Amino acid sequence: MIRESAIRIPFRYAAGAAGSRFLAALRDQQRILGARCAACARVLVPLRAFCPVCGSETLDTVEVGPGGTLQTWTTRADGTVFAVILLDGASSGLVHRLLDGGEEACCGLRVRARFATERRGGILDIAGFEPAQGGAT
Amino acid sequence: MNPVAVIGTGQTRHARARDDASQPDLVREAAARAIEDAGIRARDIDAVVIANMELFEGRAWPELWVGEAAFAAGKPCLKVATGGTSGTSGCIAGFHQVASGLFDIVLVVGFEKHSEGHTQTGMTLTDPYWDRAVASGAVGNFALSVSQYMADRGVTELQAALVAVKARRNAVRNPHAHLQMPGITVEEVLASRLLAHPLRLLDMCPQSDGACAIVVAAGERARKLHPRPAWVRAAATRHEQPYIGDIDRRLVTMRTLRDAAREAYADAGIREPLKELDVAEIYEPVSYAELAWYEALGFCAEGEAGRLIEDGVTEMDGELPVNPSGGVLSTNPVGASGVIRVAEAALQIHGRGGARQVEGARTALATGYGVYAWADVIVLADRP
Amino acid sequence: MTAGSLRRPVFVCGLGETGAVPEDPRSIPEMVLAAVQAAYRDAGCTQADVDAVVTASVDLLDGLTASNIAITEVVDAVMKPETRIAADGLAAALHAAAQIAAGSYDTVLVVAHCKASMADYQALTRWALDPIYLQPLGVDFLACAGLQAMALAEDDPGAERRWAQIAAARRSCGSSAFSGLCDVDRILVSPLVAAPLRAGMCAPLGDAACAVVLTAQAPARSAAIAVRMAGLGWDLERHSLGDRHLRSWDGLKRAFERACGTAGIEPTAGGFELAEPSCLYPHEEELFARATGIDAATPLSPEGGLFPGTAPIVAGLSRLAAAARRMRQGRAERALAHGAWGPAGQGQAVAVLEARA
Amino acid sequence: MSEPLLVPIEMDQSWRYAATAAMARFCAGLKERRLEALRCDGCGKRYLPPRPVCGNCHLALRDWVAVRDEGRLAAWTVVHVPILDPRSGRMREAPYGMGLIRLDGADTTLNHYLAEQNPARLAIGLGVRAVWREQLVGAIDDILHFEVLR
DSSP, rough: EEEEEEEEEEEEEEEEHHHHHHHHHHHHHEEEEEEEEEOOOOSSSSOOOSTTTTTOEEEEEEEEEEEEEEEEEBBTTTTTTEEEEEEEOSSSSSEEEEGGGTTTTTTOOOEEEEOOSSOSSSSEEEEEEEEEEEEEO | OOOOEEEEEEEEEOSSSSSSSSHHHHHHHHHHHHHHHOOOOOOOOOOOEEOOOOOGGGGGTTHHHHTGGGTTTTEEEEEOOOTTTTTHHHHHHHHHHHTTTSSSSEEEEEEEEGGSSOOHHHTTTTTTTTGGGGHHHHHHHHHHHHHHHHHHOOOOOOOHHHHHHHHHHHTTOTOOSSOOOOOOOHHHHHHHHHETTTTEEGGGGOOOOOEEEEEEEEHHHHHHHHOOOEEEEEEEEEEEOSSSGGGGTTTHHHHHHHHHHHHHHHHHHOOOOOHHHHHEEESSSSSSHHHHHHHHHTOTTOOOHHHHHHHTTTTTTSOOBOOTTTTHHHHHOOHHHHHHHHHHHHHHHHOOGGGGGOOOOEEEEEEETTTTTTTEEEEEEEEE | OOOSSSOOEEEEEEEEEEOSOOOOOSSSSHHHHHHHHHHHHHHHHHOGGGOEEEEEEHHHHSSSSSGGGGTTTTTTTTTTTTTESOOOHHHHHHHHHHHHHTSSEEEEEEEEEHHHHHHHHHHHGGSSSSSTTTTTGGGOOOHHHHHHHHHHTTTTTTTHHHHHHHHHHHHHOOOOOOOOOHHHHHHHHSOOOEEEEEEEEEBBBBBBEEEEEEESSSSSSTOEEEEEEEEEEEEEOOOSSSOOOOOOHHHHHHHHHHHHHTTTSSSSSSTEEEOOOOSSSSSHHHHHHHHHOOTTTSOOTTTTTTOOOTTTTTHHHHHHHHHHHHHHHHOSSSEEEEEESSSSSSSEEEEEEEEEE | OOOEEEEEEEEEEEEEEEEEEEHHHHHHHHHHTTTEEOTTTTTTEEEEEEOOOETTTTOOOOOOEEEEEEEEEEEEEEEEEEEOOOOTSSESOOEEEEEEEEEOOSSSSSEEEEEEOGGGGOOOOOEEEEEESOOOOOGGGGGEEEEEEE
């Protein structure tokens, strides 16, 4: 005997100080913020409270992108394309979506963030990334 | 178990909603403080244990997201969850991992962000053929058991209110405590909103956002790193039939807590807990539960719990101060609550309790409580 | 004694499994009960001989808060200590071994269960990913595997065919209740599920329960060959794929080195006569080989590993059981069992097993 | 510092739960207003709802015994806080009575609703009787609630 039962619960997740600044910058300024680690000099994207590599909490805010390079991507059966993008000026990749079906996708492809017209303070304020002028480098 | 000790503790500011902090932020806040308190650096940590009830926040494998914040990236890290005892289970897991010889130093971090989900609903996600249709959450279930406990033991609403007042008065001396209610009176407790007969708002624990961490070290390292390590003298766990209706008058019998305490006292060489323990941090989600735990923990004979609170035996200036921190009744981030009990007990042994320090505390008890009658009992002392 | 070595030996003395099937009509407690009873029989013990229980389950996968309460009675945890490790079952076994080594318990029952048939597993895995930066994108564990696979396939035109061959070869040496493809050409035209991964390359996920009894005493009953958990290692990688080295499983390398360190052996492939990796996708088998050095020269997944079909959470513990069974038959003296969980192997667990006649 | 941002995500997931064979039989009984408990061969305790194993004796339970839809209150409360029903996403209104009911023929107690919401009219030991709904579907909420026998 099988019974189907659903769970319907609304959750709300605090973005924290660093996350809130990152999302607010997307929403209000269409800028992508990263954090430069004072200890290991890596530029981490998205902005965060501590360096995941060396653990340091001393981070300076820097602007990165909106252009970047495709590090990897994958296409799902429904056509959604996910990608890891190394934004210009960053040392860590940003996981996001690739727009336009990803037909040109290849590692090293130059891409550029396209911001959503209606922005609400979430990671999808970047609608996704699309191939930039100039194609692969 | 081989000798291990708690050498550092750290807690966040606990509050109804920590909208200013993400789950990783909370974890980092507690973990960083524990490391600082232990006088070690993050790279000294060999492994991490996380305690959290993931479905309260709608998460699966929450350590995947918060692990980095707990300094666990690139290190061994496991997540423990056993309902309300998650925090004490996590601490005991840390004790075992150090005692095994695998690690010298383990960080245990418990956290919960109730404000991000619906905890009372989360608690009803039990057997879909049974409980889910007749669920009334923690308040209703406790009220049922309290009705039996009152009938059996003749405990009064006034005696329970004394427990509620004691907790909040103690909390005033604890800067980390969530509820700050200076000057709270028995009358206020008895006049507070009825949640589920006979439980009133001020009989219940709050729901808190918060995290707590402890640093556990192996014998030799503990001696080198800390002037007064809190040695783990005993750690006992008992789980129980998980359906409330299967356990006969659970608050009255509480055989899990009785049995775990018996084992822990034997391991720690304690014969008369009321005399030999200097302080206790017990997991009391409801005022009445503290009275029931007094009996199960052997602080008094059966039916004598009401007298114990009336006589002030468990007040700060009594023979055995219970919950100088303000207890779960003042602060309850579920996955952290058990860790807080252990951290507060360790703090007393360390002599770093500040305004809530019990003078000269050498032996401390910490307990965990979860599901309907799951129990953990831990004894810490200033000597191995 | 220095940190890193076990203070007491730990033996594997009982194995019980339901086997993985696409959908088991039984409830979780009934499946777990079957596995536990089989493990007791195999160990020649009863619940009375067991001091403590370590369970592995994940609430969201079971659709239950405190998923271990559904099985408290059937794992005989009433009035006993039980610890739930919410990760792969092999991690639960490693923790149980630590409990025994600590001297806290002599005999511990380890139980893992999952019924992936209950829900849309990949949809549930989204709830494991950073809800600020990842979950809203719709990314799930399968997508993470695809991202990692593409990073490997990009400069490697032979990868796709090689991976299809791995999946086909593994599947054809195991019997399975799943209808996975065993033909390379058919795998290569099966639908892309997370390019470059195709449906036919992936290990199908279903329902299973597995129970293992660990003990401090070398088992007398099967005295011929005792299997010892000589080395334990586990690791948590950084969460976001953007923060990791995409072309390697660094976490597995660390877990492997720790496990070998505990066992007092060099972290090299030499000396291992059997490996049971937990690889859901063929590119993960290559990542496993790079991290451990264990490649085709060592007998690997002789029963097909996870490729014939498996269940999340149970996978790693069932690898331990598979390795131990073979060692009892005298077919390997040192073996490695592996478990993984999280996006693209974020969590890693390794056990080094040694057989003694 | 900018204002703290919160990211809302709605969970709407569905699971297919398999019943134990005993629970399936029990639910089939409910559809015919029949209540049954499982008796442990070891301690004789009669479990309702049916459990796969007696947690105390570690024996599988097989022996069915009949149980009446009347019994006595072993515990009671009146809940004043509404609760979100996880199945519907809607709030369940308060107040409502809850009881642990020891049905005649069972040794365990059943957690269920009470029609009575006046604390002055509730007490441990009171006789109660199940009130069934018209259209039985074979679920525990085929019993709407229990009413106090006067």
